[in-house]
Amino acid sequence: MNKEFSINNAKKLDKNDSLSYLRSQFNIPKFKGEDAVYFSGNSLGLQHKQFDKYFNIEIEDWKNIAVDGHFHAQTPWFDYHKSLAKDTATLVGAKENEIVSMNGLSVNLHLLLTSFYNPSKSKFKILCEPNLFPSDLYVLHSQVELRGFDPHQSLIFLPTNSYGVVDESELFQTIEKHAHELALIFIGGVNYYTGQVFDLQKIVQHGHNNGITVGFDLAHAAGNINLELHNWDVDFAAWCSYKYLNSGPGNISSIFIHEKQIAKKPFRLAGWWGHSESTRFLIEDKFNPIPTAEGWQLSNAPIFGLSVYRQSLELFNKLGMKVLIDKRNDLNIYLRRAILDLNTISQNFQCKIITPLDSNHQGAQLSILLRNKGKEIYSYLTKHGVYVDWRDPNVIRLAPVPLYNSFEDIAKFYNIMLKCI
Numbered sequence: 001m002n003k004e005f006s007i008n009n010a011k012k013l014d015k016n017d018s019l020s021y022l023r024s025q026f027n028i029p030k031f032k033g034e035d036a037v038y039f040s041g042n043s044l045g046l047q048h049k050q051f052d053k054y055f056n057i058e059i060e061d062w063k064n065i066a067v068d069g070h071f072h073a074q075t076p077w078f079d080y081h082k083s084l085a086k087d088t089a090t091l092v093g094a095k096e097n098e099i100v101s102m103n104g105l106s107v108n109l110h111l112l113l114t115s116f117y118n119p120s121k122s123k124f125k126i127l128c129e130p131n132l133f134p135s136d137l138y139v140l141h142s143q144v145e146l147r148g149f150d151p152h153q154s155l156i157f158l159p160t161n162s163y164g165v166v167d168e169s170e171l172f173q174t175i176e177k178h179a180h181e182l183a184l185i186f187i188g189g190v191n192y193y194t195g196q197v198f199d200l201q202k203i204v205q206h207g208h209n210n211g212i213t214v215g216f217d218l219a220h221a222a223g224n225i226n227l228e229l230h231n232w233d234v235d236f237a238a239w240c241s242y243k244y245l246n247s248g249p250g251n252i253s254s255i256f257i258h259e260k261q262i263a264k265k266p267f268r269l270a271g272w273w274g275h276s277e278s279t280r281f282l283i284e285d286k287f288n289p290i291p292t293a294e295g296w297q298l299s300n301a302p303i304f305g306l307s308v309y310r311q312s313l314e315l316f317n318k319l320g321m322k323v324l325i326d327k328r329n330d331l332n333i334y335l336r337r338a339i340l341d342l343n344t345i346s347q348n349f350q351c352k353i354i355t356p357l358d359s360n361h362q363g364a365q366l367s368i369l370l371r372n373k374g375k376e377i378y379s380y381l382t383k384h385g386v387y388v389d390w391r392d393p394n395v396i397r398l399a400p401v402p403l404y405n406s407f408e409d410i411a412k413f414y415n416i417m418l419k420c421i
């Protein structure tokens with residue numbers, strides 16, 4: 001056993017960590033009376049102890065003034081989504097008129113592709129990453145089919161190494177090579193399987209130089225990496241709020257549409273909440289959209305979900321992504337060193353970290369490929385209070401999150417691993 005990964009040493013690292021005070025603000029799942037090691041914040045973020053700060057207000061307003069809450073709640077429900085706009089925009093580097101929170105993520109991807117996937121007979125293909133999240137694959141397939149093209153001939157997958165990681169120079173070559181037939185580039189900002197972070201700004205540049213629209217699924221990016229969607233000239237993006245953004249299971253998604261794209265007034269599926277606010281309740285025979293991303297809203301907003309997301313966004317912006325990213329990198333380096341050390345200790349445990357090494361190409365998540373005893377190790381971990389997740393054929397994903405994970409979590413993981421490898 002290496003002293004670097006002793007519980008005592010990890011506790012020292014936690015003491016020197018200026019963000020360690022945040023952990024006690026979260027509810028950490030327990031294992032045998034102690035804090036479990038929670039490395040699944042990339043799937044479902046933990047609950048903040050004040051998650052209900054705004055939620056409670058909405059419950060009370062509903063109880064006390066019911067329908068009057070639409071205009072007379074403390075934060076009127078009529079445009080409740082606006083109370084999240086500033087913090088959401090700051091988090092992803094957007095202007096307030098470019099974002100809105102609504103629906104679930106997959107629904108929003110459909111709405112965005114309806115507006116921004118504009119295939120023609122010669123240019124109808126979509127460039128995407130391999131190891132697409134299943135929902136994204138189904139969304140793309142069905143959108144392609146809806147426009148009358150064959151899904152199995154319309155997606156171009158980026159080439160990868162044998163571990164599923166994309167070489168960026170090949171990525172740009174692939175864009176050039178297929179430019180004549182691409183209608184869209186649609187990529188996850190952080191791949192959910194490998195944890196690879198893409199250079200989004202460069203992808204946009206290459207796309208736009210070739211006349212191709214570029215959109216991103218930021219489910220694993222929002223609250224994890226630095227985003228400057230407006231300045232990078234991203235055409236559109238969407239993300240969910242329940243992974244790194246801790247706003248609760250299945251909670252609301254947000255979208256970004258660049259103001260240049262909004263100005264072009266593309267076709268969108270319409271609903272009353274996207275209609276001009278001054279005439280929303282009149283009976284008009286023509287849809288008159290709000291001239292911002294809000295013009296893509298369909299339904300009146302789910303206030304309870306928004307209220308939880310609102311509290312979370314506030315916390316993120318009070319802290320700022322910069323300090324979170326610094327700690328994220330420190331945790332990540334420590335976890336990498338721990339895993340490499342385990343590799344030297346046991347012949348049985350031969351694992352390969354497939355997530356790229358440099359800090360520009362990784363976020364909180366490390367994906368490790370287990371060459372030996374993969375399922376046994378996974379099941380040992382889950383039975384000993386370590387939350388990680390398994391992806392076939394033999395990958396475990398671990399995501400120490402800077403808001404609530406500690407160096408001690410990593411040391412505990414290391415010491416539990418020592419017993420099973």
Ligand SMILES: *Cc1c(COP(=O)(O)O)cnc(C)c1O
Nearest residue numbers: 104105106133135192217219240
């Ligand atoms: C988590 C995730 C989703 C989930 O979609 P929902 O509509 O929120 O269920 C979709 N795409 C990616 C890439 C994800 O990581």
